[in-house]
Each structure stands twice: as structure tokens, then as C-alpha cells.
Amino acid sequence: MADEKELRYDPATIEPKWQKRWAADPKLYAAEPATSGKPKYYVLEMLPYPSGQLHMGHVRNYSIGDALARHMWMRGYNVLHPMGWDAFGLPAENAALKNHTPPREWTLSNIAGMKRQFERLGMGFDWATEVTTCLPDYYRWNQWFFLRMYERGLAYRKKSKVNWCPECATVLANEQVIDGCCWRHEGTMVEQRDLVQWFFRITAYAQELLDGLDKLDGWPEKVRTMQRNWIGRSEGTEVDFFLEEINQGSGIREQGTGNRDQGSEKTRIRVFTTRVDTIFGATSVQLAPQHALVAAFTAADSKLKAQVDELIEQQKKAREAGDLGAIEKHGVATGRFAVNPYNGEHVPIWVANYILADYGTGAIMSVPGHDERDFEFAAKYGLPIVEVIRPAGQDSPAELPFVSEDGVLVNSGEYSGLSCEAAQKKLQEVAALGAFGEPKVTFRLKDWGVSRQRYWGTPIPMIHCERDGIVPVPDEQLPVLLPEQIEITQQGGSPLARVPEFVNVTCPQCGGPAKRETDTMDTFVDSSWYFYRYTDAKNSKAPFDPAIAQYWFPIDQYIGGVEHAILHLIYSRFWTRVMRDLGLVKNDEPVFRQFSQGMVIKDGAKMSKSKGNVVSPDDMVARFGADSARMYSLFAAPPDRDIDWQEDGVAGVSRFLGRVWRLVTKHAAAARNGRGQSTAAPTGLSLKLLRKLHQTTAKITLDFEGRWHFNTCVAAIMELVNDLQAADAQLTAGEVPATAMWELLRTLVLLLAPFAPYLAAELWEELGEEGAILRAPWPESDPGLAREDEIEIPVQINGKLITLVRVAAGADPKAIEAAALADEKVQSRSAGKTVVKVIVVPGRTVNLVVK
RNA sequence: GCGAAAGUGGCGGAAUUGGCAGACGCACCAGACUUAGGAUCUGGCGGAGCAAUCCAUGGGGGUUCGAGUCCCCCCUUUCGCACCA
Missing domain, CATH: 3.90.740.10 (Valyl/Leucyl/Isoleucyl-tRNA synthetase, editing domain)
Known part of the structure; x- marks a missing residue:
């Protein structure tokens, strides 16, 4: 035996080792071209705002998506599983005021840090298609879209009463006002001001956005209802x-x-x-x-x-x-x-x-x-x-x-x-x-006000000329770059208005002196179409290649928090229709299936800084490992429910992974001897264990196909491991043939792979397998092997449980009835009474109606 | 006020089709082992009872041979909408 240290499951050693290997293999999580011949699967989680730290809500969101992506890879799909950064927005300006760090620098350094967190968590993202919305190669296409919308009368300017948040020193869209307050500043009342603003004519699509909801049966009814209410026809x-x-x-x-x-x-x-x-x-x-x-x-x-x-x-x-x-x-x-x-x-x-x-x-x-x-x-x-x-x-x-x-x-x-x-x-x-x-x-839905009097956003590509009025910036002059060295303040309108080099331009029409628009776009513009950019992230000629987008769209599965049920998801549906009318895409809807995961709760409240109940993912990873943190976030409750973060629960998952590690490492050598061979007609203990294995496989496979109760998937793996562990003495004594050991341990590791990717990779190697476990086919359940040959059937008298009888699995109702009537307890309970009726549900129950 | 979801042990939760309520995990209790660890292993763990057995899925009715699951009424919690004419 090796020295003591190796007898312990040590994620702090295993996880960085695999993280390094995965980082060295850029093809590992990369999508293949349309010509791959595989069916495509686009799984997407909502991109984070780069605040500087991932929180547990992120861990949960991405653990769900990553499990699904890994499962689909193993099912042989061509999977697109990208990630990016919703990188414009006010916090960068606030940070600039506070720390005198330029917004760009602050944002990019946060991104670098959070990317490290993602990698440490072992998330299978294709970083080659990373999208960062605050970079000109992205936001120039916001400007390009704005111009196309302007040409079509979908972007227009009007003076109107607008919602003004004194804290943000900018206007807000209707969607960003919650109970009269700013969505970012809970206690701050929004004021009404009269301002000239740019709007997107989302109301032109109001009817279509409403009608489309009827067809989105892969969306939660709750989200559809919220959108219907919002549109308010x-x-x-x-x-x-x-x-x-x-x-x-x-x-x-x-x-x-x-x-x-x-x-x-x-x-x-x-x-x-x-x-x-x-x-x-x-x-x-x-x-x-x-x-x-x-x-x-x-x-x-x-x-x-x-x-x-x-x-x-x-x-x-x-x-x-x-x-x-x-x-x-x-x-x-x-x-x-x-x-x-x-x-x-x-x-x-x-x-x-x-x-x-x-x-x-x-x-x-x-x-x-x-x-x-x-x-x-x-x-x-x-x-x-x-x-x-x-x-x-x-x-x-x-x-x-x-x-x-x-x-x-x-x-x-x-x-x-x-x-x-x-x-x-x-x-x-x-x-x-x-x-x-x-x-x-x-309609209750109003046009989308997109002007913001802020610096850290996409400049609106318009020019105000004294002679020619409003003049769009010509395409060839895009992008209109955000100036870098500027002073951020929160007073007196847009910071860009105080940058003469930015403001003063020549009019593209008359060549005379003119001034740039100094408002920037709402950041919801960025997130309205970012998922198209992922399909062709490096394109410098167009927002994306329509042919590539057509291959990947619509998104097969989108996963995110329910807080975006109206804002982001309705803007995205609008934007897709605009792009369709521009001839860029053929789909009406961006998202085929949408899933809203529950919140992460601690001590009865949503985790938040203000409540002081935040648990740091870094801390969890340091103490229990990424696999444990991820697996707990799936185990604690079904994905659509809120989960209660209990540290003892994470420790429990960590202990379970330790048991898996010990079990597999202990018996790996025996299993390797049976490598590659199938088990012929197992009997006794082998049959019992293989039966459990195939039942577990069937259960997990079924859940991935829609129900998504990953908490019970993890529980099923635990049951399997408990059974194996209970047989440890016999396994050690060699009572189970190597071929069966091989199938048992290898399949166990495969089943674990979507939920605990690090440990699965480690044990995959331990079993002598080569190549990424992601490329190994998902195990298939043999229904013949999974079926029990003898089952216990509850016997009731007048609906009350009396006893259990053992019968053959396929026993006919007569045989079941006979077995029930022959039972001692049944006889003593029904002695002296008349059996009026016998109800037999084959495979389920027997009920004797007795008078 | 309207709509939706939910309410199951000390806790998180399971029960996928109306058919053994409490899988799995946490906490706890007892024991074993010890290299004394954030270990590991074995057993117990809804309530009452020595037991047979009885009671128990928010409360009350109902349908059914049989209800956590279906129907009606009520209570509580969460979420969404809320003078949108």
C-alpha cells in the first residue's frame, strides 16, 4: 500500500492537477463546426456581471448548465457552451469614483479574477468564444444595430417624462423601476423628469411578442405569465x-x-x-x-x-x-x-x-x-x-x-x-x-428608453449638426470609441459631454462642426443579442455569420435567474425579431427552452452583502473542493427551487466523494483486470450490484431528459455507492468477477462525471482509461438487467397495510392474490370474516376488502 | 383584491402513473477503531406504546378498494400582477 496521505480524498491536489491539464487542451470544450455530423446542442447560462466575485447563485446556475453540457457531450452531441461578461454598467463608474481606478481597468481585472474562479470550479466553457461587452469589437455591433434600427424607424428620439434615479444620475427604463424605486437602489425613489431620449420601438412588436409566448411551451408558465402581464394587451x-x-x-x-x-x-x-x-x-x-x-x-x-x-x-x-x-x-x-x-x-x-x-x-x-x-x-x-x-x-x-x-x-x-x-x-x-x-x-408595454447619461456604456452613434440636425454616424466610422482618460463624476449629465475631443466632430453630411450624442446605451442592449455573437465571436465584418447562427439557433436550453423574466428575456425576444426583419436570422425566438433556477438562501434570506449572509465560493472550494461545492448546489433541492445553503450539507457531500474515491481506488486494480470485457450472465452478488447499477443509470438518464431533479440523481449515486460499500468485504475477497468490477466502477465514474467532473477525471485515469471522460459515451441501461426478478408487494386489508409478500416480478394477478391469501398475517387478520373483494394491481399492491 | 407555486421528521428534501409516506443527506444517539481527524466504520433515529398495534404529509370535508398525490372549503408562506379603464 502506498503511504498514508494517499489514502485520503484530497481535492486540493486532484482539482488543480486536472485544471491544469484541461487548460492545456483548448479543444476540450470547443464546439465543432456545423459539418461535424453530430446533432447540435446549444446550452447557455446567463452571463455574469463582472463585479469581481462569483457568488453562490452563480455557482448554482453554472453547475446546472455545466452538468447538462457534460451530459450532452457524453451523449455525442456537438455542444456549444460559451461564457462571457456583461461588462458595461454603473458599478464600474462607482468604483472609479471610489478607488480612482478607470472603469475599463477595474472591469478587465475583475473579469480576469472571475475567470480564474470559473476555471477553478472546473466549468466546461469554451473560452475561445468569450464575449466581453465593454470591448469595442463587441459594442461596435450595438452601434451598428442602432443605426439599422434608426434607418427603420425603430430607434427614435422624443421628449418624454422619464424615470430618473438621483443615485445613478441617469434615467431608467420602465422595466428598471420597481415599486417606484430604482432596481439598483432599493431605497431610492425614482423621480419624473422631462428629457429628450432615444427609444427603441418595441411596441411595434408588442402583438408578436405576446403571440409568440403561446408557442414557447419550453418556458416556465410563470415567466410567460409575467411577460403577458407586462405586455398588458x-x-x-x-x-x-x-x-x-x-x-x-x-x-x-x-x-x-x-x-x-x-x-x-x-x-x-x-x-x-x-x-x-x-x-x-x-x-x-x-x-x-x-x-x-x-x-x-x-x-x-x-x-x-x-x-x-x-x-x-x-x-x-x-x-x-x-x-x-x-x-x-x-x-x-x-x-x-x-x-x-x-x-x-x-x-x-x-x-x-x-x-x-x-x-x-x-x-x-x-x-x-x-x-x-x-x-x-x-x-x-x-x-x-x-x-x-x-x-x-x-x-x-x-x-x-x-x-x-x-x-x-x-x-x-x-x-x-x-x-x-x-x-x-x-x-x-x-x-x-x-x-x-x-x-x-x-398595450401596457411602452417603448424601450435606451438613453443613459452615463460613461461606461456603448456610445450612441449619432451626431447633432446645427445645419443637418440628427445625422447617423456612417458605418465605416464605427466603432464610436469610448474615450479612455476621462473624469468620472455623478453630476451634471453625461460624463462624455465634458470630453471635447469626443464631443466635437465634423458632420458626416456637410463637413461642418457638429457634436456627438453623449448619452450611452442601456446595458440591456448588450445582453439582448450576446448569445448570437458566441457563435462567431471573432467576426470583424459583421455581428456574426448568419449561416453559423442559423446552425446553432435557437438556443436549446437557457438557464438563469427568474429576476430576468421580463427585462432581459423580453428585450432578447424583441431583438431577435429585429434581426429577423434585418435578414440576419431565420428564427423568431432566441430560446427554445428556458429554465429559471431558484435562489440560494442562507438563514432564511437570499444571500446578499447587505444581509451579511454571503458564502464565498472561494472559501467553499478551499475547504471542500469545487466538486463538493458544485454537487451540493445540485443535491440540496431540485434546480427550480430555492436552496438552503447549509455548510454541514457541503461537508456531507465532500464525505460522500471521499467514499467514492476510496472505493474506486481500493478496487481499481481488480477492476482493471476485467477491462474491456462484458460480464456474462452475472449471478449472486454481481447480479445484485449490476442490477442496482443499471437501475441507477436508467434513473439518471431519464432525469437528464427533462425532469432535471439532479438532487435525486445524486441521491441515486449515493445509494449505489452505499450498496457497493456494504459489499466491500466480498469485493475485497474477490467474490465479484473482475469483469463485473470493471463495469461497476467504470460506470459509476461515468455517472458521476456531470456532477463532480474533477473526481470523475481522476478516477477515470485511476481505472486505466485514457482520453477525456467527456468523450466517453454515456452508459446505457440494460432493461433486462435492471429489472428485478422478485418483488415485494404490499398487502392491504380494507386499505390498511398488513404485510409484504414476495412474488416473481412478472407474476399474474391470480398468483399474487394466492400469495397474499396464503400469508400468515393476512389469514389471522381476516379470520372469521368474509373477503368481499380482492383488488390486485400487478406489480403494485393487493387490497382485500373484508367484512 | 387577482393569479401562480408551495406547506411532508429536529433540518434540507424523496415518493416521476392514485398503490409500502419519510429515499438520500444533515443533525443527533449508541458502539467500534484509531495514525485523535473537519477522520473512518457499524447500528439507531416521525410520534405514542413493553408489545401487538395505533396515530401521522397545514386544517376541515369529499371521491375511491386505496389519497401526500384527485375534488371542494379554509389557513399560512413565497413570488408575480394590482385602480391599466
């Missing part, structure tokens, strides 16, 4: 109420905003409703406090103005508290009236704090009889409540508000008697004929 009707001209000459006509369409803007109020069938029940019209018409009303009425200002203030407060839904309804009557275009009825015009200016037309018709909110409001202010819909087939009114669409119209003039659905259609037709309304689809 609602189908309805826009209808004009006419403004009743009271107090003639008092000024409606003379006042107002001026440059809008005179007629429609001032004499009509356009409302959006999904229930035009209830319009005969409208007893008021409600305007958002910011509605243009309100300004016209208040201009001549300072008392009204004060009241409206109060409504605006209430709305603002509620919005900032992130609880717009809980706002206490307040309203104020304007004293004006509007005319219902269908029946000529005059209804009062109110201004209310629960009406949103930026949804629909910013005005509604209030139908208290058939809408909860309108009912509440009308009850509070004593407005009339009218029944216009009655449940189908009923003679008496339902209790109001009755909001169902399953009903017929009453009190609705010539439309009475129509079903809700028929009435909606009819009323829309009438509105169209009378030119006072039309069917309308409204």
Missing part, C-alpha cells in the same frame, strides 16, 4: 364624448394648448373602454389630472386648479410609494358636461386621481353599475348608478356592480336585448359610421 373601443358648450364664450375655444388638432382636441373627449357595451350606463366622464382638457378648464378657474393640483400630488405620492393601486379615490367635478354620442345624454365631467394619464387616452367613461372602481367612486360622490347589463336568462337585476360580460343589455335603447359581445361589435360599427369612435387595442 387590452382590446376595446375608443369613443368620443362631445363637450357640451356651456358658459359660451368663457374660453374653451380660446384657451388650450394651441398646436393640436383644434376640432377634436377641444370639442371632444376621447375615452378608452373595454366595455363599450355598458356605455348607456355611463354616468360621468373621468379625466386624468394631467389631461390636456383639464389644463384648459383650470386656466380660467383657480379654485379648480388648486383642487386638481391636489389630485396630482396624491397621485404622485402614491406612485412614489409604489402603491398606486391603494390610492384613496378622490375626484373633483369640473362643472362641465359631456355628451354620450350614442344617446345624447349629458353627463358631468370629473377629474380623478385614479385615472392614469399615460394609459389609453387618459380619460374614461365611468359606468358604476358595471365596474368596481367606478362603483366605488360613484358611491362616494353620489353619482347615479344605472343597470345596463343583466345576467343572461335573468328577469331581475343582478346586484351591482355586475361586472361579468356574460349578460344582455337592458336600458340601452335600441341595443337592449343584445348580448354583451354582440353589442360591443354593433356599437363599434355605429361609432365608425358616425366617426366618433373605433376599435382599439391598447
Whole structure:
């Protein structure tokens, strides 16, 4: 025997040894070209932000993906398993302020450190296709896409109310505002500011993005629901109420905003409703406090103005508290009236704090009889409540508000008697004929605001010329490079605006003096298409070669945190459609199957710096080894659930790997003697162990095919090892032939390979195998061998378990019944009673119904 | 308020099709061994009971020969949405 030290499983020796060997073999994890003849498999995990440290959430995410990638390699697939860095973003600027390290330097050094962590963890990434989004060879294509989108009217500039985070000193997209606060600064209220911004016209694809969700059945329903909610389609009707001209000459006509369409803007109020069938029940019209018409009303009425200002203030407060839904309804009557275009009825015009200016037309018709909110409001202010819909087939009114669409119209003039659905259609037709309304689809989804007043992002490739206006940077001048030596501050707009060498350019059209756009792009632009770049990462002529992308896309399996369910995943789906319309790709969707893994929890809370419950991967690797840390993150719970990080659990996995190591090293010599030979008709202990082996193989193989309960895969391997260990004395005594030993140990190592790649590589070599275990075929389970020949069947009397009987595996119901009835316990329990019925489920159970 | 997921030993979890509840691991208890280690090995480990046996999957009903699993009502937790007209 070798000296004592070698008798211990020592990941600190094994893992660096293999890490070095793998690093020396760049082809190991490299994807092959389309001509490989193998089926392709693109497995992708979301790329990390290079903060400087991997955290346990990363370890978990990448352990899942790496296990899958390794399994697919062993199944003979051509696997693309790339990695990159979401490398632009504000933390680099904050670090620059704090440490006086330039963002680029800080970012690249973080990347180097995290790459070392990845390699130490033994992640099988093809670094040859690494993508780093902050480097010009990547972000130039952001600019190129921006220009293509500008040409197609998909990128445009407008002045609008935007979300401004005072902490970030930049604007945020709607998607980045959570409960009224910045997504990066939980306690920081987002302010509303008026700014000119660049937008991507994602709304042009709203319907398609919604429809596409139906086909994404490889996505979690939860994610699809979140996206549906976010897109927020609602189908309805826009209808004009006419403004009743009271107090003639008092000024409606003379006042107002001026440059809008005179007629429609001032004499009509356009409302959006999904229930035009209830319009005969409208007893008021409600305007958002910011509605243009309100300004016209208040201009001549300072008392009204004060009241409206109060409504605006209430709305603002509620919005900032992130609880717009809980706002206490307040309203104020304007004293004006509007005319219902269908029946000529005059209804009062109110201004209310629960009406949103930026949804629909910013005005509604209030139908208290058939809408909860309108009912509440009308009850509070004593407005009339009218029944216009009655449940189908009923003679008496339902209790109001009755909001169902399953009903017929009453009190609705010539439309009475129509079903809700028929009435909606009819009323829309009438509105169209009378030119006072039309069917309308409204989306909650807004265009994607991409301008950021920050330095560390992709410069927007536009030039402002005094003569020619906005001029795109010509393609041949790309990339517009970020200047390197600049002073980072967080005040007074974009840092780039203070770099004259950057700002001052000549206009590409007239050659005169001009200024560059100084805003940079939202970093979600980077992550919207990075996975295409992986397929052709070195291309300097195009973002990627469409033919190569077509081979790899769509991504077969994407794995990441559920926190990206809307932002990143909806932008990516949008971007893919834009690229499709540019002719770059043929797929509509980037991702075929999407998986959202659970969070890593410690002491009841998500691991985070602020909670002080962070466990460092480096620490875990140093103490237990990468294999143990990875395997624990798979063993603790199924991948879609949150896992509870328990250090004793990691130690337990580490002990288990130690048992595997000892078992295999101890019997490796015996196994090598049976190398390459198949076991002929095993019997006794060999049969028992091989049966367990083949059952384990079948179970793990099945799980990789979809269920992904890797926790039970690890448990199954543990059971197998427990069985082998229990037979250790017999194995040592040579009771199991070498051929069987060979199959047992070799297959065990193969099964372990996706979960504990270092140990598997070490033991693979220990068994005398050459070449990477990744290239070895995944073991196949022999169903004949896996099948038990004798099974235990539970016997119940009246549904209660009495005993177990042993029968042959294929025993027919008669034989099972006979065995059950012959059992001693069964006989004593049923003595003196009548067996009324016997239920036999072959292979499962026997139940005697006894009286 | 609406929607989804979940609730099983001291803990993480298992039970894939309605068929032995608690696999596997942690913690704990007892023992063995010792080169005294973050070791290893053996056994035990839901509750009550000497035992036979009984009770037990958030609570209450139901369907069924049989329910952790299906149906109804309720409670709790997490997540998403929330005056979106």
C-alpha cells in the first residue's frame, strides 16, 4: 500500500492537477463546426456581471448548465457552451469614483479574477468564444444595430417624462423601476423628469411578442405569465364624448394648448373602454389630472386648479410609494358636461386621481353599475348608478356592480336585448359610421428608453449638426470609441459631454462642426443579442455569420435567474425579431427552452452583502473542493427551487466523494483486470450490484431528459455507492468477477462525471482509461438487467397495510392474490370474516376488502 | 383584491402513473477503531406504546378498494400582477 496521505480524498491536489491539464487542451470544450455530423446542442447560462466575485447563485446556475453540457457531450452531441461578461454598467463608474481606478481597468481585472474562479470550479466553457461587452469589437455591433434600427424607424428620439434615479444620475427604463424605486437602489425613489431620449420601438412588436409566448411551451408558465402581464394587451373601443358648450364664450375655444388638432382636441373627449357595451350606463366622464382638457378648464378657474393640483400630488405620492393601486379615490367635478354620442345624454365631467394619464387616452367613461372602481367612486360622490347589463336568462337585476360580460343589455335603447359581445361589435360599427369612435387595442408595454447619461456604456452613434440636425454616424466610422482618460463624476449629465475631443466632430453630411450624442446605451442592449455573437465571436465584418447562427439557433436550453423574466428575456425576444426583419436570422425566438433556477438562501434570506449572509465560493472550494461545492448546489433541492445553503450539507457531500474515491481506488486494480470485457450472465452478488447499477443509470438518464431533479440523481449515486460499500468485504475477497468490477466502477465514474467532473477525471485515469471522460459515451441501461426478478408487494386489508409478500416480478394477478391469501398475517387478520373483494394491481399492491 | 407555486421528521428534501409516506443527506444517539481527524466504520433515529398495534404529509370535508398525490372549503408562506379603464 502506498503511504498514508494517499489514502485520503484530497481535492486540493486532484482539482488543480486536472485544471491544469484541461487548460492545456483548448479543444476540450470547443464546439465543432456545423459539418461535424453530430446533432447540435446549444446550452447557455446567463452571463455574469463582472463585479469581481462569483457568488453562490452563480455557482448554482453554472453547475446546472455545466452538468447538462457534460451530459450532452457524453451523449455525442456537438455542444456549444460559451461564457462571457456583461461588462458595461454603473458599478464600474462607482468604483472609479471610489478607488480612482478607470472603469475599463477595474472591469478587465475583475473579469480576469472571475475567470480564474470559473476555471477553478472546473466549468466546461469554451473560452475561445468569450464575449466581453465593454470591448469595442463587441459594442461596435450595438452601434451598428442602432443605426439599422434608426434607418427603420425603430430607434427614435422624443421628449418624454422619464424615470430618473438621483443615485445613478441617469434615467431608467420602465422595466428598471420597481415599486417606484430604482432596481439598483432599493431605497431610492425614482423621480419624473422631462428629457429628450432615444427609444427603441418595441411596441411595434408588442402583438408578436405576446403571440409568440403561446408557442414557447419550453418556458416556465410563470415567466410567460409575467411577460403577458407586462405586455398588458387590452382590446376595446375608443369613443368620443362631445363637450357640451356651456358658459359660451368663457374660453374653451380660446384657451388650450394651441398646436393640436383644434376640432377634436377641444370639442371632444376621447375615452378608452373595454366595455363599450355598458356605455348607456355611463354616468360621468373621468379625466386624468394631467389631461390636456383639464389644463384648459383650470386656466380660467383657480379654485379648480388648486383642487386638481391636489389630485396630482396624491397621485404622485402614491406612485412614489409604489402603491398606486391603494390610492384613496378622490375626484373633483369640473362643472362641465359631456355628451354620450350614442344617446345624447349629458353627463358631468370629473377629474380623478385614479385615472392614469399615460394609459389609453387618459380619460374614461365611468359606468358604476358595471365596474368596481367606478362603483366605488360613484358611491362616494353620489353619482347615479344605472343597470345596463343583466345576467343572461335573468328577469331581475343582478346586484351591482355586475361586472361579468356574460349578460344582455337592458336600458340601452335600441341595443337592449343584445348580448354583451354582440353589442360591443354593433356599437363599434355605429361609432365608425358616425366617426366618433373605433376599435382599439391598447398595450401596457411602452417603448424601450435606451438613453443613459452615463460613461461606461456603448456610445450612441449619432451626431447633432446645427445645419443637418440628427445625422447617423456612417458605418465605416464605427466603432464610436469610448474615450479612455476621462473624469468620472455623478453630476451634471453625461460624463462624455465634458470630453471635447469626443464631443466635437465634423458632420458626416456637410463637413461642418457638429457634436456627438453623449448619452450611452442601456446595458440591456448588450445582453439582448450576446448569445448570437458566441457563435462567431471573432467576426470583424459583421455581428456574426448568419449561416453559423442559423446552425446553432435557437438556443436549446437557457438557464438563469427568474429576476430576468421580463427585462432581459423580453428585450432578447424583441431583438431577435429585429434581426429577423434585418435578414440576419431565420428564427423568431432566441430560446427554445428556458429554465429559471431558484435562489440560494442562507438563514432564511437570499444571500446578499447587505444581509451579511454571503458564502464565498472561494472559501467553499478551499475547504471542500469545487466538486463538493458544485454537487451540493445540485443535491440540496431540485434546480427550480430555492436552496438552503447549509455548510454541514457541503461537508456531507465532500464525505460522500471521499467514499467514492476510496472505493474506486481500493478496487481499481481488480477492476482493471476485467477491462474491456462484458460480464456474462452475472449471478449472486454481481447480479445484485449490476442490477442496482443499471437501475441507477436508467434513473439518471431519464432525469437528464427533462425532469432535471439532479438532487435525486445524486441521491441515486449515493445509494449505489452505499450498496457497493456494504459489499466491500466480498469485493475485497474477490467474490465479484473482475469483469463485473470493471463495469461497476467504470460506470459509476461515468455517472458521476456531470456532477463532480474533477473526481470523475481522476478516477477515470485511476481505472486505466485514457482520453477525456467527456468523450466517453454515456452508459446505457440494460432493461433486462435492471429489472428485478422478485418483488415485494404490499398487502392491504380494507386499505390498511398488513404485510409484504414476495412474488416473481412478472407474476399474474391470480398468483399474487394466492400469495397474499396464503400469508400468515393476512389469514389471522381476516379470520372469521368474509373477503368481499380482492383488488390486485400487478406489480403494485393487493387490497382485500373484508367484512 | 387577482393569479401562480408551495406547506411532508429536529433540518434540507424523496415518493416521476392514485398503490409500502419519510429515499438520500444533515443533525443527533449508541458502539467500534484509531495514525485523535473537519477522520473512518457499524447500528439507531416521525410520534405514542413493553408489545401487538395505533396515530401521522397545514386544517376541515369529499371521491375511491386505496389519497401526500384527485375534488371542494379554509389557513399560512413565497413570488408575480394590482385602480391599466
